[in-house]
Amino acid sequence: MSTTFPRGFRAAGVTAGLKPSGKPDLALVVNDGPARTAAAVYTSNRCRAHPVIWSEQASADGRVAAVVLNSGGANCFTGPAGMTTVERTAEAVADGLNVAPGDVVVCSTGLIGVWEQQWEDALLGGIPPLLDSLAAAGGQAAAEAIMTTDTVPKTAQLELDGYRIGGMAKGAGMLAPGLATMLVVLTTDADLGADAGATDAALRHATARTFDRLDTDGCMSTNDTVVLMASGASGVTPELEAFAAAVEQVCADLAAQLHADAEGAKHDIVITTRGAASEEEAVTVSRAIARSALFKTAIFGEDPNWGRVLAQIGTTDATFSPDAIDIAINGVQLCRGGVPDEPPELVRFGRRVEVLVDLHAGEGEGTVLTSDLTHDYVEENSVYST
Amino acid sequence: MSTTFPRGFRAAGVTAGLKPSGKPDLALVVNDGPARTAAAVYTSNRCRAHPVIWSEQASADGRVAAVVLNSGGANCFTGPAGMTTVERTAEAVADGLNVAPGDVVVCSTGLIGVWEQQWEDALLGGIPPLLDSLAAAGGQAAAEAIMTTDTVPKTAQLELDGYRIGGMAKGAGMLAPGLATMLVVLTTDADLGADAGATDAALRHATARTFDRLDTDGCMSTNDTVVLMASGASGVTPELEAFAAAVEQVCADLAAQLHADAEGAKHDIVITTRGAASEEEAVTVSRAIARSALFKTAIFGEDPNWGRVLAQIGTTDATFSPDAIDIAINGVQLCRGGVPDEPPELVRFGRRVEVLVDLHAGEGEGTVLTSDLTHDYVEENSVYST
Structure with missing residues (x-):
């Protein structure tokens, strides 16, 4: 076909x-x-x-x-x-x-x-x-x-x-x-x-x-x-x-x-930012999270480390107030209004990991797909051309 | 002291x-x-x-x-x-x-x-x-x-x-x-x-x-x-x-x-860009290379993969012409004027890896220090808080 x-x-x-x-x-x-x-x-x-x-x-x-x-x-x-x-x-x-x-x-x-x-x-x-x-x-x-x-x-x-x-x-x-x-x-x-x-x-x-x-x-x-x-x-x-x-x-x-076929990936990560001032800003925030080596290694280790999500949000110039940020992973509301909420122990991991950020700054929404950073990724990319 | x-x-x-x-x-x-x-x-x-x-x-x-x-x-x-x-x-x-x-x-x-x-x-x-x-x-x-x-x-x-x-x-x-x-x-x-x-x-x-x-x-x-x-x-x-x-x-x-004490690092990478239009642009190019997961895994594997250096240079908005770029790793001139030059097999690796890019676009020079992306980095950052 x-x-x-x-x-x-x-x-x-x-x-x-x-x-x-x-x-x-x-x-x-x-x-x-x-x-x-x-x-x-x-x-x-x-x-x-x-x-x-x-x-x-x-x-x-x-x-x-x-x-x-x-x-x-x-x-x-x-x-x-x-x-x-x-x-x-x-x-x-x-x-x-x-x-x-x-x-x-x-x-x-x-x-x-x-x-x-x-x-x-x-x-x-x-x-x-x-x-x-x-x-x-x-x-x-x-x-x-x-x-x-x-x-x-x-x-x-x-x-x-x-x-x-x-x-x-x-x-x-x-x-x-x-x-x-x-x-x-x-x-x-x-x-x-x-x-x-x-x-x-x-x-x-x-x-x-x-x-x-x-x-x-x-x-x-x-x-x-x-x-x-x-x-x-x-x-x-x-x-x-x-x-x-x-x-x-x-x-x-x-x-x-x-x-689904990304090199060495163990988790397919879907990062959605909503409540952004624009769709563009939502994508910017989602992409910043998707590019964090620390966040990607945390997901590999099935560690719902929302601090690493937060630190990436802070590197962007998107419109937001730090004390209004919500972060959820796989439906567990880990951070609400900039403070810890539900306990990380509640997060259940499967192949698919959904990260949801709400900036409470508007109506913009955007999703970026990424993969975790794994030993297989390092292996595949360090030995390829030798 | x-x-x-x-x-x-x-x-x-x-x-x-x-x-x-x-x-x-x-x-x-x-x-x-x-x-x-x-x-x-x-x-x-x-x-x-x-x-x-x-x-x-x-x-x-x-x-x-x-x-x-x-x-x-x-x-x-x-x-x-x-x-x-x-x-x-x-x-x-x-x-x-x-x-x-x-x-x-x-x-x-x-x-x-x-x-x-x-x-x-x-x-x-x-x-x-x-x-x-x-x-x-x-x-x-x-x-x-x-x-x-x-x-x-x-x-x-x-x-x-x-x-x-x-x-x-x-x-x-x-x-x-x-x-x-x-x-x-x-x-x-x-x-x-x-x-x-x-x-x-x-x-x-x-x-x-x-x-x-x-x-x-x-x-x-x-x-x-x-x-x-x-x-x-x-x-x-x-x-x-x-x-x-x-x-x-x-x-x-x-x-x-x-x-020298970066987490999990096996190589200390020193990336210098010279011949840039300004010091700022030189640092921008060096930093873009320093942030490439592919480049960092290649160095971990002691693979002098200059294509990954090149691809990162191309993501920047620095002033350069692709056919004027020189790239050397540890003194071996792998790419000269945008085409392959000395063979990658000549590159010798130690703990310290020096990458030198010449854009031939000005007098600006800037160095960024980074580390390779290793199994130990993934391990250390994936198991930390669990």
């Missing part, structure tokens, strides 16, 4: 030999039209990989025919040779599909700063078999070929009034093992017209409220890419607000799957 | 029973004058402990007669009872010394949100023996009584032209195990006059360039306090620039001791 759930798409995943493990490492999603409307969102990191630099230009005109993705190498800070690899990759895919190279988006994930001729040879050598494998049922194979430290492929699909949305994602940390970039390809057979403005607005709205609020380890990748392609193959032109809501629903589904 | 190295000071450290371990937990440093000029810097966390709220008012007039410090409880977010404890503590010390309560600075460190009558009783009960123990050689005992997860007491002293500076510090993380607040008491027998303006300027300059650039785990305490008291007992009025430089030297010495 995945990206080939909507009509008008084919996909494939093959082993090109980029990963030492010999697992699939090259994927392709093709929009066979009739429309090729698209929008994309890229990392805001100022140190960006060559594929991101290429793809931002390729997608700027709101038209994308195909997305080719590789794991086993981020192609970031690899010099002119790395940029040439991207161009050659787009050209090889474009030739095979009889489209323009400028309509091909390229995504890469893996270690930064690694490029060898042998690596380019393997990548380009994988493209003919990749093209040969393209199939209307290829979405699952594509989703598997983009995995790095992911333990499961992530896919989503949604059937609406006469049209469909599908998607796949990878990522097990925001940049987790020096790689682990988040890559997401979304497809729809809705007819969104040739003007990509509405597609772009729907995608940006959805990513801002889903992937942007997933913050497993505070690290921002050089390669993050989210692409949405619309084939128009359903012949149905959706009401735009409903379409945007549906895209957000699919993104939220994929974000939850990324969250 | 410590805080009693300069003339005009007495100090003491005793066991009041605040720590379950039965180790010393209550300290006092008294300025016997003739002058009682002082300056202090407090945490910028907006969720502040009661002792910080009290002490900021007490020191605002530039006059401090004594600093009383306890470990075994942060007295933060403990409600009105906690504030009463601070007032009673200051009054008891003031009574014993025959000074005004408003001339007594109070510092606490330990768990947030914990207050019991028994705890206050122990604290107040410890003050008479504390006063009885005051001695001109009491600096070391005071330094030991403020330790929490510190493995060694931290003290420093400096002899200058006719006057002296001494100091003690505690802290093994910025807020490390839900506590581990940084507390620093500095003393001098220099005659700084009754106007605390110059003292304050010297202290702020020194802390901004030393303690503020120590960032072991990115967490900001609710209780951080740095106090400088001047007795004038040497009768020497120092040249202010030389005095400020000397205070900075003592602060740098104490900061290095805090760095």
Whole structure:
């Protein structure tokens, strides 16, 4: 299903030999039209990989025919040779599909700063078999070929009034093992017209409220890419607000799957701040808590240490009065009005941990998803590239 | 030596029973004058402990007669009872010394949100023996009584032209195990006059360039306090620039001791950014790298993963061009002009790890000290309060 759930798409995943493990490492999603409307969102990191630099230009005109993705190498800070690899990759895919190279988006994930001729040879050598494998049922194979430290492929699909949305994602940390970039390809057979403005607005709205609020380890990748392609193959032109809501629903589904598969995590932490002066301030407070190494280690130890939550709230410039703050963990009101309330011993821990902060300063509410900081996280990220 | 190295000071450290371990937990440093000029810097966390709220008012007039410090409880977010404890503590010390309560600075460190009558009783009960123990050689005992997860007491002293500076510090993380607040008491027998303006300027300059650039785990305490008291007992009025430089030297010495004793650290990481548009931007870039969980786990694994350094640089708004960035680790030039240079295999690791980034965008330079992210850090911070 995945990206080939909507009509008008084919996909494939093959082993090109980029990963030492010999697992699939090259994927392709093709929009066979009739429309090729698209929008994309890229990392805001100022140190960006060559594929991101290429793809931002390729997608700027709101038209994308195909997305080719590789794991086993981020192609970031690899010099002119790395940029040439991207161009050659787009050209090889474009030739095979009889489209323009400028309509091909390229995504890469893996270690930064690694490029060898042998690596380019393997990548380009994988493209003919990749093209040969393209199939209307290829979405699952594509989703598997983009995995790095992911333990499961992530896919989503949604059937609406006469049209469909599908998607796949990878990522097990925001940049987790020096790689682990988040890559997401979304497809729809809705007819969104040739003007990509509405597609772009729907995608940006959805990513801002889903992937942007997933913050497993505070690290921002050089390669993050989210692409949405619309084939128009359903012949149905959706009401735009409903379409945007549906895209957000699919993104939220994929974000939850990324969250559940975060590297080394033992607890999925859901931090909601309410009563903030604005939604933006609520997200700021939730994110500050999500980035505390001390809070994250406490949750690993199943210690409902609300002092560490409080200390993080205090580092923000959000509107609040310290003596009005409420903090609850898994439904136990540990702090009310800035003083201890229910005893920490009452807190029961499962895989899911819900932190609820009320600032009593307004109506804004925002949730950020994060993971605990565990021995497995340290292990996975300290031994990866050695 | 410590805080009693300069003339005009007495100090003491005793066991009041605040720590379950039965180790010393209550300290006092008294300025016997003739002058009682002082300056202090407090945490910028907006969720502040009661002792910080009290002490900021007490020191605002530039006059401090004594600093009383306890470990075994942060007295933060403990409600009105906690504030009463601070007032009673200051009054008891003031009574014993025959000074005004408003001339007594109070510092606490330990768990947030914990207050019991028994705890206050122990604290107040410890003050008479504390006063009885005051001695001109009491600096070391005071330094030991403020330790929490510190493995060694931290003290420093400096002899200058006719006057002296001494100091003690505690802290093994910025807020490390839900506590581990940084507390620093500095003393001098220099005659700084009754106007605390110059003292304050010297202290702020020194802390901004030393303690503020120590960032072991990115967490900001609710209780951080740095106090400088001047007795004038040497009768020497120092040249202010030389005095400020000397205070900075003592602060740098104490900061290095805090760095070396950071919780669970296996590597002391020194991150210097040069070639920045300003000193401020250099510090911003160094600090961004110091806060990367991925970079810190890589160093734990002795993996010279410069891609993780690069990805952090890219998250800042500092002036730079990605293709001008140089990155070296322990003298090996891993990245030059945005492309891989010397092979990572050449990097040799010891306890000290030096990261040098050159942005080639100006003359600004700034160093931030941090620690690696280790299993011991996770262990220490996940099991602390349970």
